Amino acid sequence: MAILSICTYPDPVLKKQAKPVDEINSSIRKLITDMAETMYDAPGIGLAANQVGRLERIIVVDLQKPDLQQGLIAIVNPEIVKAEGSVKYEEGCLSVPGFYSKVKRAERVTVKGLSPDGKPVTIEADGLLAVVLQHEIDHLDGYLFVDRLGPVAKELFKRKWKKLQSNKSNGNR
Numbered sequence: 001m002a003i004l005s006i007c008t009y010p011d012p013v014l015k016k017q018a019k020p021v022d023e024i025n026s027s028i029r030k031l032i033t034d035m036a037e038t039m040y041d042a043p044g045i046g047l048a049a050n051q052v053g054r055l056e057r058i059i060v061v062d063l064q065k066p067d068l069q070q071g072l073i074a075i076v077n078p079e080i081v082k083a084e085g086s087v088k089y090e091e092g093c094l095s096v097p098g099f100y101s102k103v104k105r106a107e108r109v110t111v112k113g114l115s116p117d118g119k120p121v122t123i124e125a126d127g128l129l130a131v132v133l134q135h136e137i138d139h140l141d142g143y144l145f146v147d148r149l150g151p152v153a154k155e156l157f158k159r160k161w162k163k164l165q166s167n168k169s170n171g172n173r
């Protein structure tokens with residue numbers, strides 16, 4: 001197992017569309033394990049392959065709420081087959097550290113894909129899980145949550161991001 005480095009905005013890999021996985025072999029399974037470890041280490045509640053510089057359609061999610069007993073969800077070739085309702089949730093992203101904003105998404109989704117051992121899985125989700133699944137699948141299509149903001153919030157992001165970057169180079173003074 002290994003902790004992978006996380007690509008951050010504006011890394012071009014985050015704008016690329018990931019390709020479907022043809023065969024879940026040992027190297028894909030290792031990538032899934034490494035992605036999970038990287039997510040827990042960050043720590044985050046979701047990670048898509050693009051974020052570690054890989055263009056395979058793989059996501060890992062763990063809301064890390066013991067009361068839900070959900071545990072790790074890893075999906076290969078995830079696809080939203082049904083989406084209903086609308087909800088606004090404050091989102092953040094390991095690839096856009098330090099910025100949070102409300103994003104409008106579907107309230108309930110059904111996601112189909114494959115488990116790490118190649119079996120078909122269907123997940124019906126609402127609440128935070130539905131939001132995280134949509135956020136991660138967006139990554140596989142080359143979208144960040146900041147791409148889903150309205151014009152005013154997007155402008156705010158650009159300004160805040162510039163400030164965050166210059167703070168970094170000034171040694172956070």
Ligand SMILES: [Zn+2]
Nearest residue numbers: 092093094095
């Ligand atoms: Zn993200």
